Amino acid sequence: MTVNEIVDELRASRPRASDALRLQVLAVASRPAAPRPSLLDRFRGPRRLVLALPVAAGLAVAAAIAVGVTRPEPAGREAAAPATTVERLAGTSSEAYAGPSADASAGAMKAAPAPTTGRAQRYSATLALGVDDTDALSDATQSALGIVRDLGGFVVSARYATGTEGTSSLTLRVPSARAADAVARLSTLGTILAQDVQIQDLQEARASARAGEVQAQLAAVTVQLGQAETAAERARLTARRAELRAQLQQLRASRAATTVEARTATIQLELRTEEGAAVPLPASRIDRALDRALDVLAWEAVVVLAFAVAAAPLALVVAAVWATRRTRRRLEDERLLSS
Amino acid sequence: MTLEQPLETAPPRTLADAAEAHLDEVYGYLLYLTRDRETAEDLTGSTFEKALRLWGRFDPARGTARTWLLGIARTTALDWFRSESRRRRREEAAARPERVDEAFVEGLSPELEEALETLSAGEREVLALRIVLELDGDATARVLGISPTAVSTRLSRALKRLEERVNEG
Numbered sequence: 001m002t003v004n005e006i007v008d009e010l011r012a013s014r015p016r017a018s019d020a021l022r023l024q025v026l027a028v029a030s031r032p033a034a035p036r037p038s039l040l041d042r043f044r045g046p047r048r049l050v051l052a053l054p055v056a057a058g059l060a061v062a063a064a065i066a067v068g069v070t071r072p073e074p075a076g077r078e079a080a081a082p083a084t085t086v087e088r089l090a091g092t093s094s095e096a097y098a099g100p101s102a103d104a105s106a107g108a109m110k111a112a113p114a115p116t117t118g119r120a121q122r123y124s125a126t127l128a129l130g131v132d133d134t135d136a137l138s139d140a141t142q143s144a145l146g147i148v149r150d151l152g153g154f155v156v157s158a159r160y161a162t163g164t165e166g167t168s169s170l171t172l173r174v175p176s177a178r179a180a181d182a183v184a185r186l187s188t189l190g191t192i193l194a195q196d197v198q199i200q201d202l203q204e205a206r207a208s209a210r211a212g213e214v215q216a217q218l219a220a221v222t223v224q225l226g227q228a229e230t231a232a233e234r235a236r237l238t239a240r241r242a243e244l245r246a247q248l249q250q251l252r253a254s255r256a257a258t259t260v261e262a263r264t265a266t267i268q269l270e271l272r273t274e275e276g277a278a279v280p281l282p283a284s285r286i287d288r289a290l291d292r293a294l295d296v297l298a299w300e301a302v303v304v305l306a307f308a309v310a311a312a313p314l315a316l317v318v319a320a321v322w323a324t325r326r327t328r329r330r331l332e333d334e335r336l337l338s339s
Numbered sequence: 340m341t342l343e344q345p346l347e348t349a350p351p352r353t354l355a356d357a358a359e360a361h362l363d364e365v366y367g368y369l370l371y372l373t374r375d376r377e378t379a380e381d382l383t384g385s386t387f388e389k390a391l392r393l394w395g396r397f398d399p400a401r402g403t404a405r406t407w408l409l410g411i412a413r414t415t416a417l418d419w420f421r422s423e424s425r426r427r428r429r430e431e432a433a434a435r436p437e438r439v440d441e442a443f444v445e446g447l448s449p450e451l452e453e454a455l456e457t458l459s460a461g462e463r464e465v466l467a468l469r470i471v472l473e474l475d476g477d478a479t480a481r482v483l484g485i486s487p488t489a490v491s492t493r494l495s496r497a498l499k500r501l502e503e504r505v506n507e508g
Binding site: 002010014025033036 | 370384387388421471
């Protein structure tokens with residue numbers, strides 16, 4: 001008997017259900033069937049995850065967008081201004097200084113505070129500016145030197161370096177009276193990245209008063225010395241006079257140094273070309289809303305990740321148990337069917 | 340050997356329609372699998388009871404009513420095999436002989452009938468689906484939960500063994 005003959009015989013003898021079975025089955029099949037399950041019923045057990053995951057992801061994105069759109073703007077974020085600080089130390093009150101934004105740096109910097117006229121003050125400013133490329137860096141450095149000379153100042157130190165990024169660091173001294181003007185003009189050489197202005201009172205008045213006191217004491221001692229009767233008293237007053245003279249000399253030297261220091265202001269100027277040095281233009285409202293939505297999404301992702309890390313061992317155990325049971329069942333089926 | 344496929348008609352609207360169309364196939368498959376008419380009839384009844392409960396989930400887009408019913412029949416049969424296996428283990432102690440029909444399919448020659456009985460349930464199953472019921476490879480693979488290639492391998496192995504046994508006799 002060939003395979004074809006076997007196949008033909010098997011097909012010719014195709015089993016047919018008995019009439020009794022037919023009646024029984026048709027009676028069963030004619031009963032009203034269970035209603036079609038709802039969508040949730042279709043996704044039972046682990047299958048619900050298939051439904052839950054996209055729903056959860058959709059909710060997370062929707063929540064992030066809602067928060068991004070509805071959260072109020074943080075104060076002062078309207079224009080991304082570079083870091084700007086102004087401090088007045090030793091006596092004068094601290095004052096807020098509206099720092100310039102990238103697109104209006106020159107105009108805003110004209111408002112840089114000047115030292116108080118008639119007082120000895122230490123004025124120091126640090127200015128970081130971004131420029132486009134090394135050519136612009138060279139031009140800006142030359143211009144800075146020109147401005148300083150123009151204002152009657154001088155360069156204390158200079159460092160100019162170019163490579164993948166270019167930097168130029170200048171320490172400049174200008175007359176204190178022209179310090180604010182210098183800062184304003186220097187700030188036009190690039191985009192302001194950061195600025196810091198410090199004004200410190202040098203207390204010259206107290207030093208002068210002290211010098212006056214010492215001088216008065218010296219005069220009194222000189223008079224007493226002229227009237228001294230004993231050799232011992234003359235020796236004591238002579239020593240005291242020498243001591244007061246030394247003190248007065250020291251005070252005068254100190255006052256002279258303060259006057260010199262107050263006469264010039266120090267400006268630390270740093271010019272940079274590196275990428276990203278430029279302050280970004282203020283973002284639009286939509287961009288800011290998107291940024292906030294992305295922030296929320298990032299936090300949601302962190303929470304989900306933390307949860308996943310915590311739940312991963314349990315999920316692995318469950319998956320292993322499920323896979324083992326499935327494999328055992330399949331092997332058992334194979335064994336049953338092989339007999 | 341040619342395995343023609345009967346054209347699948349439009350999907351049945353009710354389970355009664357499906358039962359009318361595919362009862363013989365379900366019964367024939369279960370008969371080949373169990374080699375016992377009474378058992379096959381019982382399991383056929385159970386299959387349609389289950390099908391009634393699950394009819395709401397039947398999706399014609401995912402497969403024909405025939406493969407869906409044969410899948411249920413297979414699960415029902417495997418459950419029966421499991422319970423039979425447990426029962427047999429219990430009864431082995433009492434040395435009760437297993438009941439098997441002398442001729443489980445009418446119209447077969449005694450040699451072929453005898454040869455079929457020597458095959459395993461798994462081999463008879465693939466013969467029933469591919470040869471007797473003329474399911475194509477993909478449909479058979481869906482019913483058995485294996486790949487079409489594995490179906491093809493099992494079928495040729497079963498036919499070869501059947502041929503050898505028939506000719507040995």
